[in-house]
Every structure is written in structure tokens, then in C-alpha cells.
Amino acid sequence: MKTLLGGLRSRILLLVLCVGLIPVSISGFIFFHFYERLGTAPDVVSITSEAQLLSNQIVTSGYLQDPSVESLNTQFSALSNIYTGRVIVCDASLKVIKDSYNIYEGRTFVWENAIRSLRGETTTLLDRDSHCIIVTVPILAGDSSEPHGVLLFTKSTEYLEQNSHFFMNLIFYLILVGAIISAITALLASERLTRPLRNLSQSLAQVQEEESPRILSISGTREVADITEKFNTILMRMKGIDDSRQEFVSNVSHELKTPLTSMKVLADSINSMGGDAPLELYQEFMADITTEIDRETKIINDLLSLVRMDRSGSSLNISSVNINELVEMILKRLRPIAEKQQIQLVLESFRPITAEIDEVKISLAISNLIENGIKYNSPQGFVHVSLNSDHRYCYIRVEDSGLGIPEEDIGRIFERFFRVDKSHSRKIGGTGLGLAITKNAIDMHHGQIQVHSVLGEGSCFDIRLPLNYIEDEREEKTNYKP
Ligand code: ADP
Numbered sequence: 001m002k003t004l005l006g007g008l009r010s011r012i013l014l015l016v017l018c019v020g021l022i023p024v025s026i027s028g029f030i031f032f033h034f035y036e037r038l039g040t041a042p043d044v045v046s047i048t049s050e051a052q053l054l055s056n057q058i059v060t061s062g063y064l065q066d067p068s069v070e071s072l073n074t075q076f077s078a079l080s081n082i083y084t085g086r087v088i089v090c091d092a093s094l095k096v097i098k099d100s101y102n103i104y105e106g107r108t109f110v111w112e113n114a115i116r117s118l119r120g121e122t123t124t125l126l127d128r129d130s131h132c133i134i135v136t137v138p139i140l141a142g143d144s145s146e147p148h149g150v151l152l153f154t155k156s157t158e159y160l161e162q163n164s165h166f167f168m169n170l171i172f173y174l175i176l177v178g179a180i181i182s183a184i185t186a187l188l189a190s191e192r193l194t195r196p197l198r199n200l201s202q203s204l205a206q207v208q209e210e211e212s213p214r215i216l217s218i219s220g221t222r223e224v225a226d227i228t229e230k231f232n233t234i235l236m237r238m239k240g241i242d243d244s245r246q247e248f249v250s251n252v253s254h255e256l257k258t259p260l261t262s263m264k265v266l267a268d269s270i271n272s273m274g275g276d277a278p279l280e281l282y283q284e285f286m287a288d289i290t291t292e293i294d295r296e297t298k299i300i301n302d303l304l305s306l307v308r309m310d311r312s313g314s315s316l317n318i319s320s321v322n323i324n325e326l327v328e329m330i331l332k333r334l335r336p337i338a339e340k341q342q343i344q345l346v347l348e349s350f351r352p353i354t355a356e357i358d359e360v361k362i363s364l365a366i367s368n369l370i371e372n373g374i375k376y377n378s379p380q381g382f383v384h385v386s387l388n389s390d391h392r393y394c395y396i397r398v399e400d401s402g403l404g405i406p407e408e409d410i411g412r413i414f415e416r417f418f419r420v421d422k423s424h425s426r427k428i429g430g431t432g433l434g435l436a437i438t439k440n441a442i443d444m445h446h447g448q449i450q451v452h453s454v455l456g457e458g459s460c461f462d463i464r465l466p467l468n469y470i471e472d473e474r475e476e477k478t479n480y481k482p
Helices: 002-060 070-082 112-118 158-209 222-272 279-312 323-340 359-375 422-427 434-444
Strands: 086-091 096-099 123-127 132-139 149-156 318-322 344-349 354-358 382-389 393-400 448-454 458-466
Touching: 002 070, 002 123, 002 132, 002 149, 002 158, 070 086, 112 123, 112 132, 112 149, 158 222, 222 279, 279 434, 318 323, 318 359, 323 344, 323 354, 323 359, 323 382, 323 393, 354 359, 354 458, 359 382, 359 393, 359 434, 359 458, 434 448
Parallel strands: 344 382
Antiparallel strands: 086 096, 086 149, 123 132, 132 149, 318 354, 382 393, 393 458, 448 458
């Protein structure tokens, strides 16, 4: 978690820094890219218009033939001063007629831009080495499109460079200030944004150390509150599982101990008589011990069935089974027990049903229900089993005219070791595991079981099983009301 938070923090830091610095740097770059062009544009416009005015005068005054025209020479030297630069006048053969620096006069000025101007173009060049802009303009007169020569102006750009130094410094300081502000913001933001996570991490660490974990208080950002809430739900579920596991273990120990205690009491009583006990008493005690052993065996068998179901999870041994035949077999096996207790067993089958089930597990589930119907019944009562189906499901109903279940206990009868009347249930051989096994088996088939019972009148258990076994549980999560 520490490294995670460290990572998150540095990422937020980096992000805020980038968001703060990138726009300033990009604007600085764009500014410098366009600054020189924008800065020289007005000069180029004024030089060009000046040159156009002059070129007319040059042609009309015959300056190209005789460069001693005073008024023009004065203008050239004035312009040269104003521009802190140079004025060069060339004729049509690019021979320099006038150079305000008096260097090139009489020479032929062969330069690419001058040649282009001789063809009618106005050219501009920013010469960074000489710190000036050079503008060449064709000398035109009236409507004539044929240049008579070329006028060249240079203008110093030192004022631009001074300004650009100033702006460069300004932008540097802006970036620096931006970086400092971004760094402070980034630090504060990363600290603030990761604080709820750090708090959650601390609470989790406390939970880890505590033996009985407590619910975390829900605070922080919406996302953190959401995680905390989900964590609390998982925590409660785990606590529930742990509680029921502990309860199960203590129930198992208790249930297994009870028959052993009875056996020990019986054996001790016989022993204490030191061989003087009458034979009938021996026989009676031995019969009681056998009953307790049977009971212990039944509890262990039921427990094994449950554990096997829990462990095997979805590994069912699925095959196509004739449900009518299966129920008939179960009834055949249980009929002697029912007759012994004068309970009438009735099967009502509405149609032949074949379903994809684990025969052993479903058989155990149905047997448990019918056995309960017999066990918790009174003489002359009945257990009525009915079978039906539609295109998707098979419906099995086990109805009895027995004791019924109190309303407040109906919600608990599928719990392991739960018995409505412990002493009565124990007397008739109940372990409290039968319905838990039944429910497990039905759940594994993604089926549903419902119970309806009226105390003193009887109970009715309804099972719905999919005809075709489907591995994905979600497909069968529809509400079932028999
Ligand atoms: P047991 O082995 O004790 O029968 P079960 O899990 O099968 O355990 O049943 C749990 C309890 O539910 C029983 O102890 C009994 O009190 C009650 N019960 C189950 N089925 C019936 C029924 N058909 N009629 C009345 N009570 C029932």
C-alpha cells in the first residue's frame, strides 16, 4: 500500500507539474516563433511603400542614368539614418548606381533576391547574422510592369533583439514562477487526494491486527467511501461465515458428545453393579447402547454427506433420471417404516418426468423430506408426494398431516442442527441435519425449495428443479412461488 500510495502521489505530482508547465512552455515557444515575423512585418510594409514612392521618382528623374539628383540622394541618406541601415539602387543590369555606404557603387550586384526583384517580386530576408532585415523592391514607373532596376533597403533589427531578450527573460521567470506554483499545488493536491486512501490503509492495517475486526467508518471521497462500504460488506459476510463455522463446530462437538455420554453412563452403571446385574438389565442397557451407536453413526453419516456436498461444490454426477421411478423406489424403501407408524404414503404422479440430476443427492433430499413427514406425524396421518412438470422444471411436493412447524421457526429449519423441539426430535432420532442436506442438494442443482406449514395441521415442502442441468446459477435465479 505504501508503494502504491507513493506511486499515486508521484503520479499526481507529475501530472499537476505537467499541467502547470506545459502550457507556459508551449506559449513561450509559440511567442518566440512568431515574434520576429510579427515584429518586422510593419517595417517591411513601411519600407515597401516608401520604395514604391521612390521608384517612381527614380524613373521620372532619370536617376538611373544620372545619380546626382540631389533631392533623391538627400532622401536616401535620410532613410539610411532612419533605418540605421543602407539604401542601394541598381539599374536593370544590377549595376549599383547608389550605395548609401558608398562601397558597392559601380559594381554589379548579383544576389538572388535582387534578381527576383528584377523579375517584379518584392523580397524580404531576416538576416540574423547581420541583425537586419533586407527588403528588395523592383523599380517600376507608372503602368509599366517591366522593372527599371532594384531598390534595396536594410534596416537594423537590434531593437527587436533587445525586446526579445526582455521577453525571453520574462518568459523564463514566468516558467520558473509557474514551476514553483505548480510544484506547491502538486504537493498539496497529491497530499490531499491520497489522504483518504492513506486513512483507509491505516484502518485496514488496524483491522488486520485486531482479532475481531470492526466496521470501518465511511468517510473520504465518494470513491473511497464506496470501497470502504464494500469492504465492510465483505467483512460482515466473512464474520457471518466465521460465526456460523464456529457455531457448526460447537454443534458438531455437542451432538457427537451426547450419544457418547449416554453410552458412558450406561456402561458405568453396568460396571458399578460389579457383575451382579440381572440379565434383563444387561440386555436393556446393551439395547440402549446400540441405539446410541446408531444415532452417532447417523450423525456422522449426515455430517459426511454435508461435508461432501460442501467440498464437491459444483462437481455433480449428472445423468438423465426418471423422476417417477426414483420417487417410487424411495417410497418403496420407506413404506415399512411408515406402516410401522401407521402413516399412509401416497404418490400422485401427473406425468412421466425425466430430469438431468445427480441421482444420489436428489434421492437423499427427497428421502429426507418424506422421512420427516413420517417422523413428525401422528398415527393415522398421511404423507402425500406429488410429481409434476412443465417445459422447464420438475415440481416435487411432499405434504404431511403431521405436527407442523411454528411460524417463527420456519425460517431456521434449513440451518444445520436446528430442531424445533430438541428433546422430541432426539427421541425420534433426528440429527437436525436432514433439511440442511436437502437444501444443499437442491441449491447445487440451482433448484428452489419452499415450505409452508401450519402448527398442528401439517407441513408442505415444494421443490422446483430445472429439467436440464445448467451450470450457470444466474440463469435459474427466478422467483419461485408454488
Ligand atoms: P431432523 O434430523 O431433526 O429431522 P431436519 O433438518 O430434517 O432434522 O429437520 C429440522 C427440524 O425441522 C426438525 O427437528 C423438526 O423440528 C422440523 N421439521 C422438519 N420437517 C418437519 C415436518 N415435516 N413436520 C414438522 N416438523 C418438521
